[in-house]
Amino acid sequence: xxICARLRQVTDLPIWIKPNAGLPEMVDxxxxxxxxxxxxxxxxxxxxxxxxxxxxxxxxxxQGFVEAIRERVAKL
Numbered sequence: 696x697x698i699c700a701r702l703r704q705v706t707d708l709p710i711w712i713k714p715n716a717g718l719p720e721m722v723d724x725x726x727x728x729x730x731x732x733x734x735x736x737x738x739x740x741x742x743x744x745x746x747x748x749x750x751x752x753x754x755x756x757x758q759g760f761v762e763a764i765r766e767r768v769a770k771l
Contacts, residue, residue: 696738696745703746712747714738716755728755732763739767 702710717730735756742750750768752760 696741699742699745699747709748710746711749711751712742713751713753714742715753716760719755726754730755732756732760735760736763736767739764740771743768743771 699710699712714735716728716735719726719728721727735752739750750764752764
């Protein structure tokens with residue numbers, strides 16, 4: 696959220712935020728993200744309040760995360 700808020704302070708342009716699904720852990724030489732889509736979307740209201748106009752997902756997310764974002768935003 697702090698990065699998004701800092702961006703909002705310096706621009707009126709749309710801000711696109713694509714957070715990771717937490718920090719990865721190395722398991723058998725593979726990066727594993729433990730955050731679930733349900734946990735991930737709990738931060739959506741805060742990102743919007745911080746100034747995000749578009750929210751997606753980066754490392755550790757998949758289509759299920761994006762669908763969960765859409766559902767969470769629809770409830771706001």
